[in-house]
Amino acid sequence: MKESKEEKFKKIIAENGDKITRICRYYNPNTEDQKDMYQEILVNIWNSLDRFRGESAISTWIYRIAVNTSLSFTGKAFRFMKLQVSTDQQNLNMLFDDNDLEDKLRKEANLEQLQNQLNLLSVIDKALISLVLEGLTMREIADIIGLTEPNVKVKIHRIKEELARKLLNNQ
Amino acid sequence: METNNNNKSVVTLETLIHNLRIEDNRNLTLTRTMQGVMWGVVTIYAIILVVKSIMGAPWPETIGGFVVMLAFVLFALFFRNYSKEYKSVDYGLPTTQMLSKAIQRYQIFQRRSIFLLIPLALEDLGLTLFMHDFFNGQHAITNLLIAHAYFIGLLAIGFFVGYLIWKKRHKPLRDYAIKLLKEIQS
Structure with a gap:
């Protein structure tokens, strides 16, 4: 029997609610804004659901909606948006390319400084970093943003380099 | 606590779906009404034209x-x-x-x-x-x-x-x- 729109929607939210919550946390410092953005993403999922043909993985589709909503959401007041990294400390490793564990730990300990630098990123760079923090592959990020994989790699490498340089300068 | 939170989120989702359904229905009704009005006006106007033409306009x-x-x-x-x-x-x-x-x-x-x-x-x-x-x-x-x-x-x-x-x-x-x-x- 064919699933109704309502059933499909509920299933998607049940399976991907955590992802959406995390994306909202990346962009909004306070819980009220997070709730507003969460609701806006849900509305956009509902409105776009009829057009989902399963050409991409459902998780990719959800991330697309979340990132695209965040861009239009932040477009309303993007100057005030902050990328919140406090809830994803373990994932911060992904932002550093070197393999020196001691160095990584030192950098992780300097979380506040990193967060300040992340908050200074442009809204697009924040979107890319939020996907890196989610643990997505370059291929997946490329599918979400609509760029080629090498292009995404270059962009993320550039952001990471810039972050590392700023952190070193501030130490 | 978790159960409460879950219950709360279910209620919120249900309310949201309800509101979205209302919005969808409102849009559908509005579109149908607009179409109805448009074809209604066209029909009335066509009838007037035919009548006027018969009356020798x-x-x-x-x-x-x-x-x-x-x-x-x-x-x-x-x-x-x-x-x-x-x-x-x-x-x-x-x-x-x-x-x-x-x-x-x-x-x-x-x-x-x-x-x-x-x-x-x-x-x-x-x-x-x-x-x-x-x-x-x-x-x-x-x-x-x-x-x-x-x-x-x-x-x-x-x-x-x-x-x-x-x-x-x-x-x-x-x-x-x-x-x-x-x-x-x-």
């Missing part, structure tokens, strides 16, 4: 009325497609595609706007035929030019008001989308 008036009605239908169809596109933004597209579509959507002059010239020309032709008495006689050319000057003047005011609305509401969105797309592709 001059042929330019009948043809003029028909042409104006056709222009009205074309306008209505054009704006129906236009508003449908504005309402149905697909957030499930890759970001670069979504932004490109937004840039296109919020462009002031679109290629398809050329098709608007057809109903406008029909409107002009229809009104000219409809007011054929006014254009007869000694000052026919002068009257024709005056009438067209008014028609073009009203169109110009309409375009200007449309431009102001675009500049205030759509241009900032388009500029923001262009900025984001440039940044992604840089």
